Amino acid sequence: MSTRDDISAGEPMPARQGYMLATLVLVASLSLVVIYAMGAGNRERALAEARLAVEAEQVVAGLRQQLLTYELITRGGVSLLAAVDRPSPRQWRNYAEGLDLPRRFPAMLGLCYAAAMSPAQLQDFQLEQRQATRLLFRVDPPGARAEYGPIVLLEPQVVATADAVGFDMLTEPVQAAAMSAARASASARITAPMPAVQQGAGPGLVIYAPVYRSGIVPANASARTAALAGWVCAPFRLDLFVANALPEGREGFSMRIVDIGEADGPTVEATEAELPVFPVDGAAPAAGTVEGASHSVVEEVYGRRWRLDFHQDPGPDDDAGLLGPTGTIYVGMLASLLLFALAMILARTQSRAQQIAVRMSESYRRSEQRFRAAMRFSAIGKALLDRDGRIIDSNLALANILRASPEELLGRDFEGLFTGFDSAAETRAREATGSAYRVTRELRREDGDLRHVHLTYAQVPGEEGQGIASLVQVEDISDRLRAEARVLALNRTLEARVVLRTRELTRANEELESFAYTISHDLRAPLRAIDGFSRMVVDRHGDAFDETGRAYIARVRAATARMGELIDALLKMSRVSRGELKREPLDLSAMADDLVAELRQAEPGREVDVRIEPGLHASGDSALVRNLLGNLLANAWKFTRDATGARIGFHRVSEGGHDWFEIADNGVGFDQAYANKLFRPFQRLHAADAFSGEGIGLASVKRIIERHGGTITGAGVPGQGARFRFTLPDDPG
Template sequence: MAKADDTPPGEPLSVRQGYMLAVLVLVAALTLVAIYATGAGARERAMSEARLSAEADQVVARLRQQLLTYELVTRGGVSLLAAIQRPNQRQWRNYTDGLDLSQRFPAMLGLCYAASMSPAELQDFQLEQRAASRQLFRVDPPGARAEYGPVVLLEPQTMASADVVGFDMLTEPVQAVAMEAARSSAAARITAPLPMMQEGAGPGLVIYAPVYRSGIVPANPAARPAALSGWVCAPFSIDPFVASALPAGSGGLSVRIVDIGEDDAEADDLPLFPLDSAAFPDADADGVRHSLVEQVYGRRWRLEFHQARTGGSGGLLGPAGTIALGVLASLLLFALAMILARTQSRAQDIAARMSDSYRRSELRFRSAIRFSAIGKALLDRDGRIIDANLALADVVRTSPEELMGRMFGSLFTGGDNAAEARARAASGSVYRVTRELHRDDGDIRHVHLTYAQVPGEHGQDVASLVQVEDITDRLRAEARVLALNRTLETRVALRTRELTRANEELESFAYTISHDLRAPLRAIDGFSRMVAERHADAFDDVGRGYVARVRAATLRMGELIDALLKMSRVSRSELKREPLDLSAMARDILSELAQGDPGREVEVVIEPGMVASGDSVLVRNLLGNLLGNAWKFTRETPAARIMFQRVGQGGEEWFEVSDNGIGFDQAYAGKLFRPFQRLHAADEFGGEGIGLASVKRIIERHGGTISGEGVVGKGARFRFTLPDEPASG
């Protein structure tokens, strides 16, 4: 009998076996960590020491290269002095300028020449300097000595190094030792560390190269002091000298250089770099160390290097760090194995729930199809019905069982297979077509079909789901609506013809009335003029006044007839839209008004750049009426002012014509735009009362609006819009 936790071949592991496997993973990982950790510390330290030794060799090579360069610079000075027994300051400056010390050798403070002189030679040199420059060459420190080594040439000279010229280097013990060694060995020698080279330069060193008279070095060392002419010296600062040799980005690397004496003598350790020994890690500091001794121009330097432990690839984890990292990785693997083991049973539960959920989803899908109010059917790849709902059976007037196995396309006639193929290609997985369905009873129905691709179960051949919607009633309703629309269009056309005929008759009536009224008016005016001219003596003043009133009334009647015709032309003329410069048009109109009334002084303010779209003739008529009214009604105002500008509020913009004339009562604003309505007496201000009515008609023909506001004695303003969209005219 098999145990409960035995696992058949090919089946997943049980939960207990998963736990055992996790424990085995942990044990194996810890074993590997222990094996690796035993030698990891030694290997890492050996690698770090090798890297530090290589970096130390590179630093020493750079230091030697820089010292060799400094020696070559001093040797060049020696060659110059051999060719010229004693070069002057200008020749020495030309030589040093050609070297470009400040750019090529930043650590070097300059290049100098210290002459070797006896007291008599020093006295002769001072006399020569006084004769040449009328200045006494002073030696510092003063006093009588058997031998002098003053600096006679120095370049470049700065504020900090100006007092170096004349300094007797043989009086400085550290420098004197190096100078004596260079003279005896006929080779370049370097000093021990000097605490202060010059003001602001910090600690430094000086390398000396001996100069012999005529450039010939005596073979006998005992004869060299007498043949010595002087020394070429190159002082340089220690800090930039060493810093330039250190590798860039050397994180955690510390360097200490100690001068341990001459080649053939023992001396105390003199810190060379850095001067503060506390800046270098002590012996207990964590990391690796490397030390070496170098022979440097008669001195011995001990170079000590220390590389601190870092977190990078070059750092030292040590055995403890390696073990900790390995244990952490082992625990992570163990936790992962445990999670996999514990999730196995959950995966099985989830699979069971998903199977149950799938069955429920299948049941919901079947129920949704069967009880849907819209006809639906499942088709196989050949187009046969493998399932249909009651709504589809009701559309076809049959039962769902009779639909099973039938070709779905056989239910329809008059289909356009090419159009259906184009719709399928354009829409992809979902496409729609309209077909005619012929029932068995002979009734023809229009249906809207929506095809959608759906996947089937393994072993099933479900290819698509089709939705059948009976749209016969909707199409019939649309046909009725179209018929009503055609009837409505016919009625609209009839009403349009009637309105056109009425407008034509109105226009004919206006011309007829104008013609018929003008004849009696001319007769009345002519006879009244004849009476006034021929029989004026037969009337008294009252009678002559009556005749004058008759003539004035006939003239007024003629003006009203002309205004009526003018307003009818505004409504009849064809609207031609074009871009208009309203600012220029307003300036032209006001210029004409000023020419017609030259005695007026009116302040005119027109905003530049105002443009609109409209009929140029009608818009000029519009502005002429508004600006003409402003000109007319400011006649009695002492400081008349007329403005034409664009104003806006709440995202809307208007054109505004305003003045400071007599204004009007706002209570009568409703009469402004009615024909023949006047708010002022005719004897005060002339006009027919039709200008603003024409303005309103022009604005409305352009699809805009106009409004007027006024205050008695303070002026009026009119705001209007001219939309860019074409308006029916």
Template sequence: MTADEALLSPDALPSRHGYLLAALVLVASLALVAIYATGAGTRERELAQARLAGEAEQVVARLRQQLLTYELITRGGVSLFATVQAPSPQQWRHYTDGLELDRRFPAMLGLCYAEALSPAALQELQLRRRAAGMGLFNVDPPGARAQYGPVVLLEPRTIANINTIGFDMLQEPTRAAAMLAARDSGAARITAPLQLAQVGAGRGLVIFAPVYRAGIVPSDPSARAAALAGWVCAPFRLDGFVEQAVADAPGTPGLRIVDIGDGVETLVYAHDAALAPGKHAAAVTHSVEEQVYGRRWRLDFHQVRAGNGGSALLGTQGTIVLGMLASFLMFAVALSLARTQSRAQQIAARMSESYRRSELRFRSAMRFSAIGKALLDRDGRVVDANLALANILRASPEELMGRDFQALFSGTGDAAEERSRAATGSVYRVTRELRRDDGELRHVLLTYAQVPGDVGQDVASLAQVEDITDRVRAEAQINALNRTLEARVALRTRELTRANEALESFAYTISHDLRAPLRAIDGFTRVLGERHADAFDDAGRGYLARVRAATARMGELIDALLKMSRVSRGELRREPLDLSAMAADIVADLRHGDPQRQVDAQIEPGLQASGDSALVRNLLNNLLGNAWKFTRGRERGHIAFHRVEHAGETWFEVADNGVGFDEAYAGKLFRPFQRLHAQDEFVGEGIGLASVKRIIERHGGSITAEGRVGEGARFRFTLPDDAGVG
């Protein structure tokens, strides 16, 4: 073969085309470098401007996020007023301590509540605080006004914050404007820059969130003033706020924030680099206006560009040289590609045969699959379908050819499918309905997947059809059962609420309505005994004494019943408890009250639990007090408080060697006023163990009792650490 024949052979043509392509790449690359060199300066400035705009957007987003966080903190305070009608200073302190303002938000001076008060309401507040022993509440500045907005709650309790209590924010115009705007809009509002009320705090801002009575914002704006209860406010320093928001932002440009909300420019914050934007000739600037909780801010950004007129690293000339080197490098790569082109053609021929076999395996797997499948073209028409799909649709595969696949189903619209496709990418699933010719409605799950292949082929996607009718019906039944269960829970909750209300009413009746006749009986019998004693013989005077003793006993029973009812009410406050130390204190009190008794008390050290301190002390006082009382007939009593293993769990046990009880009547021990011993033998109201059981159940625990007549008793109980009972 001659040289000319070699150049004209089919194998030589790709190589020659490759050389021509390499030359074109070199020429095009050099032309691009030349074009770049002509406009490098302009592009560099535009790039710097775009970079500054991007960095400014990041800073604005961080400032916006920081302000949103401050708003959420104040909204949390508003939510506290929605759950608790009038939070106490301790509740406000607990909420603020949980926020960890000093660590997480050092720019925030605290979280306060300013109450909206009329003159009469202010006087009532002062009397109420004086009656609670909180001292005199003074309003600053003093004087008579139609409306007051003094700070009544402010945490954390720093010296500056304590001195701010009583400051009337409504008397300062800047604060009043934001407070009234928050009241009328029902949303959080921020002040213009002002001098903060805390001594030495400097200039800052205050964000106000309105608090309405009943925790609901009135829909009618005209009714919001009457429904206003006060404002939750968060004062913060300007410099600390901005520095915290952009502290970790890389390459933060110079920043100047100006408040333009009132038509007058008021400086909010200024960084040193932003004070003199004309200092550098190569400087770029960018301004953004933002609506900030009722105010309008302008953020001016300033940054100095590199002075080499081109790339910050190489400059224009260096970039041109680098572009030329890259051009020659691409030329070398193009030559290398030309040499490997012939090798790639040989590999492509082998891959074509492999692709043909892969295509055959794919179609065989689809046709004999137990799940309905169809191949669709780019218009969504059926190109091929298997027997499983034909069985679901009640049609032969031949009848399905060329039909619009979407038209075979109904249910979910195209918009839903487009959202599902956008969310999941190349593979997405939708649920549709299938109405068969016999009228039966079936639910199917369609799975679409793109089929990779050559450009122009007739197959574009694979659709998989699964009949999920039985699953949908089962889910509907489960949802119906869940709704029924929710209704039952709501019914039981209402019944429990009514029962608690009835218990409250019963306790009130006992406390107030029964004591009056008891006092009358006791008073008249006492008068009879004192003034008309001579009219009675010894038996009559004895009867009067018994009547007075019975009324005293009934009064004690009323006190015991009220005491037991209080155990079931009130907030349960869990904290770590040292049961050993608590039991030792109780035993010491028992010894002090009955020093003649000889009782051995063994208390295991290191007994720890979690619970309400007052309730658990009441529990131990009843159990240890009963053990002390019922060992009175022993020559030497023995009481033990220790930890035991029972039924695979760890229990606390109080044991004694007292008179014990018949286990046949153990069920009566924890019922109110159920006694297994006579009153003249062992005094008591029969309420102690009932209170013990209620205390333990409130902590999510349980209690059991064992005993034998004449051999003592054992009471075991648990106090789970993770119980959510309250």
């Protein structure tokens, strides 16, 4: 038997032939070693430079990723500024704290916003800051300029950056150039390397992203200059920036960054002790020396051009190439032994392959049995179709749906069993879903029963020479469709009932308002008659009555006056419900100031500490909202009459994830157990002789709030005051 037959049968290779093969491999290996040793030095240098180039690309990719992250951070700040006119320091602080800059981005010194201002805008901003914080916003360096770019927001604020707020970045030529480039290009731009971006921090860079008013970027440069609101800036240290991208644990690896946008910039050196620095003014290595590998990359970085110079010092064993001659001989001998072992392994592999083929055949047979059993006993109808759409095999569930035996279905055209074929819809379904798609058909049984079925087609492969093309599942969905039809009919009935009830409720509300308005007008005539005749009795026949009679007549007149006030209150309630709602932006702080001034003018002798938070804005009907605030502030004014050190506050509070407007006082308060009566018409929680009023103020307030789509709540403690919280959403609801 030949050697090849021995190997294919899995028998061991003869020892002599193995030795001869090993000797041949050894000779060939030695020849290769000699050839390899002749060019080992050049190959080693080329390999070292190739490795350095790969590592340099990884470092450059890391630097790009860091710069992209810094740009995304500034873009997030731009999005925040586009969402609001100017974020508050607290909003800016929350955004910066959410980024966790000191831990996640140690190279970044902070996140700031420099506003683009003209002298007039700067003066207005200083006045706003003076009113809001009672501190003067100072620009550094001072002086008159045509354009300012002071830092107005900065986080985090530490000792080293405490004096940065107010610094005019446009006064620094390097920063001004980057800011102008960002404004003109409407994209992020970076500065040339600067000697120090922070005291004691060393060289650094600043990346700027322009912010345009309303968040819309104009098409041309002149329009961008006019629409510019400012810049989001992110200063960072070059040493930490580079250290994050350099590989750890590499001895002799170093790099430097040279800005070549306009002239050579400063060299940035790695700060870790195990990474020696490539000399800043080092010349190119002399030919033939073993000074290591060098590589340079030129990158376009946000409007600047950087040259990144990489250097790798030689290792302790690099002077001998990858392997010395002795090591190469050992490798050749080892390769010979490995090739001999490989020949034996190949023979054994063939034997194992035959065994695996037998096991796979058995596994395939069992898999086929499982597939047949799953198809035969499935509760869903299934059929295998050939390429012409004829049934090759089917299960009992399909036979039950079609009222035929599996034998009768063999060879029948599957499509011909159903109606309702829509070729266009089926083509769209097949294109949308690929190899598997679903369609719905109709099935007319022999007894006349119409059924709806859901067909699911899936492409399946067949054996060699077989025509199996697809597997189709058939589900009878007739009962489900009937149930859905009944549900839809019930929904239509419910919708009609809802419309009818809504119409009836609307009509009832209109009739109720008309009734209240009519009654309030018709009652005035009898009241005027009662009041007039009572006055005439007193004027003409007052002497005929004693004190008791005159007191009775006075009480009659007081009752008619009280009823007149109640009629007026009823008319006010009716007007609140009938008037057209006209929404507009409102300054609630200014409106409250006017109302408090009116209350002070009406009672100049009272001393009440009224504190109104500035900058409270909302959207609503001006007249109705003024009525709302007037009622709440008048109640607070009235019920603090007997309080020592009367206080009234109007401010915004956050609770439960919502913002509320709150009016609070330290007056007589009320029992919280009767809070459900607060907003009912003509309901009073205090005696009429103690505090005057008709009892409809809070009812009107509730109606106004509900017309605006908001809510109102009241809380109080007897003797400790009361507070009312309400919302005025922008969407009327």
